[in-house]
Amino acid sequence: MSFPTSSLPAFVIPPLDQSLAAALQAKIDNKTKPIGALGKLEHVALQLGLIQQSLTPVLQRPAMLVFAGDHGVVEEGVSPYPQEVTRQMVMNFLAGGAGINVFTQQYGMRIRIVDAGVCHEFSAHPELIRAKVSMGTNNFLKMAAMSSSMCAQALINGHKLAQAEADAGTNIMGFGEMGIGNTTSASALVAVLCNLPVEQCVGRGTGLDDAGVAHKADVISQAIARHQVDSSDPLAVLETFGGFEIAMMVGAMLGAAERRVALLIDGFIATAALLVASRIAPAILEYCIFAHCSDEAGHQLVLEQLQAQPLLNLGLRLGEGTGAALAYPLVQAAVNFLNQMASFESANISRQDAS
């Protein structure tokens, strides 16, 4: 079933209401520490207070949505791994054996795996959301990765399922992905939307050697030259370069921010999805906590484009939402210091000498 593009939600994300900003900053500054001494945690505490419009924000029902999809462009030899690894990893997620399962379990996060477009029909499973648009994208070197109506359907599916999670009580959501070949899609999206040289946007992905990276860049450059897509039209760029898991993540990010959920942004692919979302509704960036800087060449560039300051730099290059999950305890720490730390008054601590 496909949806006409006209049925897309309006994606209205208001900028954060700043009316509590001064009171939140005063509360942060009154904690028993030198001004600013908790660094980026202070920014996260302020941001969560503004998102929730509360001086005492709380984290509820933390959730990780992992979107999976296959990529036709894999037939061009852009990944060292075969396409079937996408399906096999979905089975691994459902069996609880992947990196993201270990970390979400460690931090008490709920996990849901979303079939956005894997080339396999999965049986029902309590942790699997079956939202497949198609059995993988087209090879974008030859034609657009997906049709407009498929892209719209992916956005709508993602939007709906993130809002269902929010309506069930989730107010912090991580976004992960699985899709062999998706660093190629993400590199193309970043190169086109940011008008950057392809060579700066490609990396090793799952482990290409130098010749492999050069080939990947060549495939992307040829595709960009062929499609001549309007870089100021984010939906056209998304349709052209895919993939379904990226498009569904775009819809989910937009849907979650509309519900005032804090978004935990993972690595290169998730950030490429956010880049698309930010071109649709720029205020989404105010709802984002950037978890980490991945080792994938290109991630740092796109983070700079978004003026993002990630919390961690651990040399990760896995995806799945693992970086977002690993940053979650830091977000908990930000909320906890805001709610639990003593103030100068309550602890009878002398303030800085006025001079």
Ligand SMILES: Cc1cc2ncn([C@H]3O[C@H](COP(=O)(O)O)[C@@H](O)[C@H]3O)c2cc1C
């Ligand atoms: C076993 C395995 C588990 C993974 N989990 C995430 N990815 C990551 O690698 C893929 C992107 O890299 P490329 O574009 O080079 O194919 C994505 O699926 C991403 O989530 C994995 C990759 C593999 C092989």
Ligand SMILES: O=C(O)c1cccnc1
């Ligand atoms: O940064 C990422 O998300 C990433 C990097 C390499 C491979 N897969 C994912």
